Amino acid sequence: MRVTPLGLHCEPGGFFIDPIRPVDRAVVSHGHADHARPGHGAVLATAETLAIMRARMGEGAAGRQQQALAPGQVVTQNGVRVWLRPAGHVLGSAQICVEWRGSRIVVSGDYKRRFDPTCAGFEVEPAPDVFVTEATFALPVFRHPPAEAEIARLLRSVALFPGRTHVIGAYALGKAQRVIALLRAAGWERPIYLHGALLPLCRLYESFGVPLGELRPATVADKAQLVGAIVLAPPSAIADRWARRLQDPVVCLASGWMQVRQRARARGVELPLVISDHADWDELNRTVDEVGAPEVWVTHGRDDALVHAMAQRGLRGRALHLVGLGEEDEGGEADPAGGTGGTAGEPAGSGAASGTAIGAASGAASGTGEGTA
Amino acid sequence: MSLPRFAALLDSLIFTPGRNAKLALLRQWFAETPDPERGVGLAALTGELAFSAAKPMLIRDLVATRVDPVLLALSHDYVGDFAETVALIWPPRAGVNAPAPDLADVVEALELTPRAELPALIAGWLDALDATGRYALIKLVTGGLRVGASGRLARLALAEWAGRDVAEIDEVWHGIRPPYLPLFRWLEGRGERPDPGGAPVFRPLMLAHPLEDADIAALDPAQWRAEWKWDGIRVQLSAAAGGRRLWSRGGEDVSGAFPEIVEAMEFHGVLDGELLVIRDGAVAPFADLQQRLNRKAVTPKLMRDFPVGVRLYDLLFDGAEDLRALPFDERRARLEAWLARVAPARMDLSPQIAFAGFQQLAAIREGARAASIEGLMLKRADSPYVAGRVKGLWWKWKREPLSVDAVLMYAQRGHGKRSSYYSDYTFGVWQPDGEGGEALVPIGKAYSGYTDQELAWLDRWIRNHTTSRFGPVREVEKALVLEVIFDAAQRSSRHKSGVALRFPRIARIRTDKPASEADRLETVMAFIEHHPAEGTGTAPRGS
Known part of the structure; x- marks a missing residue:
């Protein structure tokens, strides 16, 4: 397994994992745009992820040849065995497990450990030789509170300000559906109004058996109906021109970054909701311990803190500088300007380790050997 | 819990x-x-x-x-x-x-x-x-609780919650201590109103309405008294057996920032006046007073460099005697007699201005260009001292604002209802760039003065002319001229331009004027003098 400018490359298998540019053969962990890019030749992913890719990119761009793989099924390519395990991040999200000549590497993609009724929960693939983990919230200041408590705060605010509209910024894939499901579980049975960009993926979730209750487009609703209502919109729309149609809105944003006050204030958020689809600090550390790999590669996020914390416990970790990840969903929030460049903890286009093989899945003592896994 | x-x-x-x-x-x-x-x-x-x-x-x-x-x-x-x-x-x-x-x-x-x-x-x-x-x-x-909820706002919320006039709460507020059990008992109808007794409590201030030209015709000059409107901060001096306090306009205790005033309050009574930095009898610009504001404690050097005094204009209580129901003229006579008798240090009388008619008064108003004067106050001769802004008793008659044509440089999103609009504007004027050319230097920030339509227009213009973004701030093409009006220009070492504007706001969008013809810094600096160079200061660049 090699790190290349395109992403993780499995040389013997001839495929890339979550490549950032079109390749012949891609294995895709989940449907967020920084992991699932258009224009690949063959794409291997869960059926849900493939459906999400088709819905977002159109039939033509979501891979010329699509192969759905259910969790637990194994495909073999040039002697390399590949299978998927649920990652608990969004609908269809999976960890990618790769085995060649008896050594095994697990690429987590993005994951969380909390219960989420809209997707299958994270499963530990025990004791691989290398575990590649995300690190979006890898600082000990990130301990996500229970999402149910955040929804309770939202509903208290709705009760306190009955003449205002609560507009919640939520990413179109995953966060929006989870917030809706949490609201339903908390007893909110009234229609939930949606920005046009959120509707297609909500319908797709429903087609996979995730009930979301009555959803209505916010754009055609009678303005008076939105008074006292809950409206969901992409984060870019909540404090922009789109939101002007709403009655004295209470601007809310559902994101793990909302834990930090300055982040919330910079976004003009009145009610920050700390709801994340990523593992928090404790969950990242617990996951690393539970997986029990002798070597852990840390990618997109705050690798420095996690690598340090693992070293304190005698675990070998290394920072893996993958370019282009963390640009959709919460990873992109790290850029306060909300721009498109730059990733969570790395300068845009940084490729310190790009093109260099930094480790071998054979469990070699160090990562200095050329990619011979 | x-x-x-x-x-x-x-x-x-x-x-x-x-x-x-x-x-x-x-x-x-x-x-x-x-x-x-x-x-x-x-x-x-x-x-x-x-x-x-x-x-x-x-x-x-x-x-x-x-x-x-x-x-x-x-x-x-x-x-x-x-x-x-x-x-x-x-x-x-x-x-x-x-x-x-x-x-x-x-x-x-x-x-x-x-x-x-x-x-x-x-x-x-x-x-x-x-x-x-x-x-x-x-x-x-650690004492770092700053939440943007002033005491004023809290008392207003108390009043709204209890269905009372906020002035009723203001009057007892400073005579009571946490956890305010008697206050809550009273507000919930379970007890008597707390008696401030000998405490130096805040008495709600009487406020003035802005005078419009249309109002003047209805006024009989004989019924009105005129004073300067000073550009300082309104304070109430309250001294009683229970102590001495200097209250701000909103009822915040600012005694700690001005110990020399508190020290001079060797009397029992409540007075209304303007806190000013006064050197050798001359009132210094507001920027000097700002050096003394928002400080919990002051150093001897600050007190020496920025000496403060109070220019008195009303007497609410003489000892324990409540004068507020008396007509203004009677209170004024009592104030003058009181000052002659008590003669406290650091306090003097805000003089009355004699006038025969409003035309004459208007001329006096326009003639007074000292930075320390904002305009005139008009007080009806028979007006009692009543809390709040009661129309027809006191007027403030500000002089015409100064104006400058400046170039929009940066825009920032507003808050609350304006959070989707670029509503805060940083503007600048031209100055030599040291290389034979001219460069813009920011001179201030304005977030009012425009109409809703103008705000929408500006928002659109900014989105279409953005050159870079810094979080909530956009830098724009230096191509839009705004006519900015303000009450005074003051020298400032804290601003890169060396000048600070008092209360700048947007008067007009000057799409008719190319940015190169906006004003130059020297035009703005000329306003710092007690008399501006001329007129409205919209002289074209290079003239």
Whole structure:
């Protein structure tokens, strides 16, 4: 397994994992745009992820040849065995497990450990030789509170300000559906109004058996109906021109970054909701311990803190500088300007380790050997 | 469970930009919180509680015993605010199952606990709280509670919640102490109104309406008295057996910032006047007074460099005698006699201006260009001193504003209802760039004056002419001229341009004027003199 400018490359298998540019053969962990890019030749992913890719990119761009793989099924390519395990991040999200000549590497993609009724929960693939983990919230200041408590705060605010509209910024894939499901579980049975960009993926979730209750487009609703209502919109729309149609809105944003006050204030958020689809600090550390790999590669996020914390416990970790990840969903929030460049903890286009093989899945003592896994 | 409830209120107030929403949150607190917590919380929000026992260093030492230093440094680096970093990073302790402390218990313990026992006490509280609670606790014990809820706003919320006039609450407010049990008893109809007794309480101020040209015709000159409108800060001097206080316009205690005034208050009574920096009898510009504002304590050097005095214009109480029902003329006579009799240091009389008609008065108003004068005050001869802004009794008649044509440089999103609009504008004027050309230097920021239509137009223009973005701020093409009006220009060492404008606002969008013809810095600097060079200062560049 090699790190290349395109992403993780499995040389013997001839495929890339979550490549950032079109390749012949891609294995895709989940449907967020920084992991699932258009224009690949063959794409291997869960059926849900493939459906999400088709819905977002159109039939033509979501891979010329699509192969759905259910969790637990194994495909073999040039002697390399590949299978998927649920990652608990969004609908269809999976960890990618790769085995060649008896050594095994697990690429987590993005994951969380909390219960989420809209997707299958994270499963530990025990004791691989290398575990590649995300690190979006890898600082000990990130301990996500229970999402149910955040929804309770939202509903208290709705009760306190009955003449205002609560507009919640939520990413179109995953966060929006989870917030809706949490609201339903908390007893909110009234229609939930949606920005046009959120509707297609909500319908797709429903087609996979995730009930979301009555959803209505916010754009055609009678303005008076939105008074006292809950409206969901992409984060870019909540404090922009789109939101002007709403009655004295209470601007809310559902994101793990909302834990930090300055982040919330910079976004003009009145009610920050700390709801994340990523593992928090404790969950990242617990996951690393539970997986029990002798070597852990840390990618997109705050690798420095996690690598340090693992070293304190005698675990070998290394920072893996993958370019282009963390640009959709919460990873992109790290850029306060909300721009498109730059990733969570790395300068845009940084490729310190790009093109260099930094480790071998054979469990070699160090990562200095050329990619011979 | 009261500390977590208080922490939730604090958090909501921090994030809520709208005044009405803040009032709603406070009303809810008063309605739903039991005594004594609601009063202690009120005192904490309005800055009535001050603890000196726990310094930030104590928190630093505590967290160092619980958290790896590298992780703490990385986290502090990321979060920025140290109290927030500690609140978030404080590790949960296995086996700790203590209930969260009560706010009132925390306050009491902070006052009674010996210093040596404080660290263990605070650590125990931090263990029993969640991140929001820890943040509130740390801000509370280190005295860093700033939530954008002034005492004024809190009293207004009390008034709204209880269905009372805020002036009624203002009058008793400073005679009562946390947790304000008699106040809540009275507001809930369970007791008498608290009697301030000999306390130097704040008496709600009488305020003036702006005078429009259309109003003047209806006025009979014989019934009106004129004074200068000074560009200082309005203060109330209140001295009684129970002490001395200097109150700001909104009823905040500013005694600590102006000890020399308090020292000079060797009398019993309540007076209304303007606090000014006065050197050798001449009033200094407002910028000088600003050096003395928002300070809890002052240094001898500040007091020497920026000497303050009060120009008095009304007498509300002479000793314990309430004069507020008397007509203005009678109060004025009492004030003049009182000053002659008591002759306090650092205080003088705001003179009355004789005039025969309003035309003459208008000429006097326009002639007075001193930076220390904003215009005129008109007071009806028979007006009693009544709280608030009662129309037809007092008028403020500001002189025409100064004006400059400036170039829009940066725009920032507003707050609350304006959060989707670029509504805060930084503007600049031309100055030599040292290389034979001209460059823009920012001279101020304005976020009012425009109509809704103009705001929408500006918002669109800004979005279409953005050259770069810095978070909520956009830099724009230097191509749009705004006519900015302001009350005065003052020399300022804190601004790159060397000038600060008083109350700048947007008067017009000058799409007819190319940016190169906007004003130059020297035109703006000319306004700093007591008399402006000429007219409205829209001289074209290079003329």
